[in-house]
Amino acid sequence: xxxxxxxxxxxxxxxxxxxxxxxxxxxxxxxxxxxxxxxxxxxxxxxxxxxxxxxxxxxxxxxxxxxxxxxxxxxxxxxxxxxxxxxxxxxxxxxxxxxxxxxxxxxxxxxxxxxxxxxxxxxxxxxxxxxxxxxxxxxxxxxxxxxxxxxxxxxxxxxxxxxxx
Amino acid sequence: xxxxxxxxxxxxxxxxxxxxxxxxxxxxxxxxxxxxxxxxxxxxxxxxxxxxxxxxxxxxxxxxxxxxxxxxxxxxxxxxxxxxxxxxxxxxxxxxxxxxxxxxxxxxxxxxxxxxxxxxxxxxxxxxxxxxxxxxxxxxxxxxxxxxxxxxxxxxxxxxxxxxx
Numbered sequence: 200x201x202x203x204x205x206x207x208x209x210x211x212x213x214x215x216x217x218x219x220x221x222x223x224x225x226x227x228x229x230x231x232x233x234x235x236x237x238x239x240x241x242x243x244x245x246x247x248x249x250x251x252x253x254x255x256x257x258x259x260x261x262x263x264x265x266x267x268x269x270x271x272x273x274x275x276x277x278x279x280x281x282x283x284x285x286x287x288x289x290x291x292x293x294x295x296x297x298x299x300x301x302x303x304x305x306x307x308x309x310x311x312x313x314x315x316x317x318x319x320x321x322x323x324x325x326x327x328x329x330x331x332x333x334x335x336x337x338x339x340x341x342x343x344x345x346x347x348x349x350x351x352x353x354x355x356x357x358x359x360x361x362x363x364x
Numbered sequence: 365x366x367x368x369x370x371x372x373x374x375x376x377x378x379x380x381x382x383x384x385x386x387x388x389x390x391x392x393x394x395x396x397x398x399x400x401x402x403x404x405x406x407x408x409x410x411x412x413x414x415x416x417x418x419x420x421x422x423x424x425x426x427x428x429x430x431x432x433x434x435x436x437x438x439x440x441x442x443x444x445x446x447x448x449x450x451x452x453x454x455x456x457x458x459x460x461x462x463x464x465x466x467x468x469x470x471x472x473x474x475x476x477x478x479x480x481x482x483x484x485x486x487x488x489x490x491x492x493x494x495x496x497x498x499x500x501x502x503x504x505x506x507x508x509x510x511x512x513x514x515x516x517x518x519x520x521x522x523x524x525x526x527x528x529x
Binding site for chain 1: 383384386387389429432436473476524
């Protein structure tokens with residue numbers, strides 16, 4: 200159950216329909232999950248996260264799979280925000296937020312990501328069609344650019360959403 | 365502490381040096397981690413994993429970030445196996461296994477991955493240089509091909525391994 204005030208929260212994941220808020224990366228129903236949260240920041244999107252102590256690769260550095268997960272949910276969240284805006288809606292206006300899934304994920308690890316810093320994924324909507332969005336992301340550890348991501352996100356197909364009901 | 369018999373285990377991660385076996389994805393020291401394990405299967409490599417109940421995206425389907433994590437560690441493990449073999453060594457011969465990190469990770473989600481099946485990542489060594497390996501992976505859920513991955517893995521740079529000591 201989501202206890203957030205939906206008239207106030209700028210985070211798209213807080214507005215996902217209950218049935219589709221079980222994602223390990225960003226679903227508010229998933230108790231064991233990571234609970235990534237994505238919002239607009241001007242024309243960019245942003246997701247900030249502090250990795251858990253166990254999220255390491257080699258000691259002192261963040262696990263790449265965690266970074267890929269962050270970019271994944273950040274990008275599907277960014278796509279949801281962009282589709283919702285394109286449809287003429289704002290968060291909290293009572294219209295369900297479109298739920299997206301990832302068709303392609305690419306992550307370039309430019310330099311090792313130090314553990315202990317806040318990670319900030321900053322997204323740019325590269326293209327937005329009727330059903331498909333391309334999101335480019337720069338990931339910072341503190342102020343340092345460490346990773347670049349690119350995701351093709353698509354509206355979740357009915358074959359997936361029907362099974363969830 | 366790794367309690368596995370190193371004369372017997374075919375899994376490369378069991379042979380990682382103690383200091384570098386903390387990876388959230390595949391380190392035997394990481395109690396909270398996923399403990400992926402990769403071995404040769406002929407000229408291919410294989411990593412099998414059953415996702416936990418919480419590893420879902422939309423109910424009924426596996427979380428993409430978990431799949432990216434699996435392909436990540438499977439590929440760095442495959443690269444370690446390939447470098448070790450190229451260096452004339454076999455697992456358990458007393459020579460430390462080279463530890464690799466990911467430079468680039470690309471994941472194509474061909475179709476939704478059903479939750480509840482065993483995932484099998486099957487890797488092919490596309491190229492192997494002195495310090496760089498390219499690994500292509502087909503991921504199966506049961507018998508169904510669901511995801512294709514490509515990873516550029518490199519030997520862990522000294523800037524990373526020294527901090528771990």
